[in-house]
Structure formats: C-alpha cells, structure tokens
Amino acid sequence: MTTVALAVTDGMLHFELALACEVFGSDMTGVVDPWYRFSVCGPSAVRLGRVQxxxxxGLDRLPCADTVIVPGWADVDQDPPAELIEAVRSAHExxxxxxxxxxxxxxxxxxxxxxxxxxxxxxAHAQELAERHPEVTxxxxxxxxxxxxxxxSAGKxxxxxxxxxxxxxxxxxxxxNTLARRLVVPPHRDGGQAQFVTTPVPAPDNHPLADLFPWAMQRLDHPLTVEDLARxxxxxARNLGRHFRSVTGTTPLQWLHSQRIRHAQELLETTDDTIDTIAAATGMGTATTLRRHFNRTVGVSPDTYRRTFRSRTRPGPNDGGQHHRRES
Known part of the structure; x- marks a missing residue:
C-alpha cells in the first residue's frame, strides 16, 4: 500500500483532511523507507470554507492509488457530488x-x-446514515x-x-508508534472502543492514572490483575474502573490486554525471540495462550504476523505482499 490519494471536493471538513495530510504526507526520512507516495486528487480548485x-x-487518478481516503463530508443533508462518488467507486473496483x-x-x-x-x-450523524442507507449496518x-x-472511522x-x-x-x-509520538497522540486505541468518553482525554500528567500507565507498561511480563493496578x-477497584473508562474509554483489563498484544507485535517485528519468550515477556505465560489471544485480537497467528512484517522490512525477490486484516 505505497500510494495514498486523498479525494477532495468543495465542502470537505478541514480537520479530517489536514489529519490525513499530516499522517500520510509526513516526511519519515530516517525512520522508514519507502514511506507513502501521497497526493491530493480533486477538481482544479477546491473551496474549503475560506481556504482554497x-x-x-484530478479525481480520475484515484483508481491509480493503492489507498483512497475520503475525508469528512460537511453537508450530510446534501448528496455528495456524483463525480466524487463515481471516482471512489472506480478506485475500489x-x-x-x-x-x-x-x-x-x-x-x-x-x-x-x-x-x-x-x-x-x-x-451525531450515525442515525442519518442508517436511515438513508438501510443496507448498511x-x-x-x-x-x-x-x-x-x-x-x-468515527469523527474527529x-x-x-x-x-x-x-x-x-x-x-x-x-x-x-513512532509516528504517534511525533504527532503527540496515543499510539493505539482499538477500533471497538466507544466513541464517547465521559471526559476529554487529559494531559499526560493531569489525571489520576498518569503514574499508573508507565508503571504497568514496564511490568507487562507480570501477571497483573485489576487489584494490582488498583493497589x-x-x-x-471500582474507582479504578471508573477512572479507566473516563480516561481511556475501556476497562483496566481490556487496556492491559491491548498493551500486551501491542508489545507482542513489536517483539515479533523487531526481534528473533521465540514465541515462548515473547509470551513470557508479555505476561501471556505460554505460547499457546499467546497464539490464542493474538489470533483472536489481530486476526492472524504470531508466526504469520512475523513473516508478514519481516517480509516488508527485509524485502526479497519473491515477496508476495499479502495483507492480513480484521474487522475491528
């Protein structure tokens, strides 16, 4: 997925458009090569509020891209332009x-x-989408x-x-994770987390769990429990759960499980450690347990994941480029 095209027309939302430009149009020289070849595709001049x-x-170049991104559409009461709809459909085909x-x-x-x-x-627009397109869940x-x-994705x-x-x-x-650190955003939130968090995510040093997160991350090889975190x-434990839901949108155990899986992914990508060693380092205990949870969460086995990402970082003449995805 080396080429990314951002499909734009009049009336797109600024935030989502700029966000895609920042992520896929970033200069990642010295971190990864090659990065994405990023371009903006649209009519000759696009009006975004006061910005042109x-x-x-043009939109006719969308089918040439590996990935096409459509940012937020401002006026959902109006049908999107026919040329944009057709170009996006053609790209998918x-x-x-x-x-x-x-x-x-x-x-x-x-x-x-x-x-x-x-x-x-x-x-805020989910019901409208469901009513206008009942064939979509x-x-x-x-x-x-x-x-x-x-x-x-959801909004913002x-x-x-x-x-x-x-x-x-x-x-x-x-x-x-490296890119997330550059952008000063959380490196990972599972797609299945709730859209609505009861309070805005606070600054790193401005909430009751600020010291707990790094403490837990340094002890992923331990069999941590909710009681350990609460202590x-x-x-x-009840108060801990309330703060976790407020800050992260998920439960302590779900958050901990996500961090263990992410750490396992990094070790599979960057080391030659055995599955047993990685299971111990991530607090999964045994290779069998790691394989079961990893497959359930990521959608492929640890061995397949390692082969996939090793082939991307160590290209060979016969690399196939198979991509594994899951519905989040």
Missing amino acids: LEPDH AGARVVSLCTGAFVLAAAGLLDGKRATTHW VDPDVLYVDNGSVLT AAAMDLCLHLVRLDHGSSIA QARMS
Missing part, C-alpha cells in the same frame, strides 16, 4: 483500499461500497471498522486512530 486548495491531480474519515462514510455509502457491511461515522459505538478493503480524533491503524497494517506497530493507583 489546489489538488495535485480497480483494487484500491478505500477509507472514509468521519462523515466521509456518506460518500462510500452512496457509492455502494458499504452495502451489506458494518460501518461507522460520527455518532451502522455501528455508532466504535472508533473505526475495518472490513479489509473498505474502512470507516477517531479519524487519527484509523489512520494510525492503516500505518500499523502497512508498516508495523513500531513505525506506527498501585491507591484506589478501590
């Missing part, structure tokens, strides 16, 4: 991976790409949905989660 954008290519950010899902739905599939969009309670060649910050998910699929979790945080 000059695309690199040509084999492109098509991604919508926020209300860009309305464009994918209009193109028929979400028929019979599960999808998401900004929670709209899930308003998740951050993003990965159907393989068609992916959709969830668009970043999906973009980092794409980077993780294409380049591995280590590179995705370290000096609060009851």
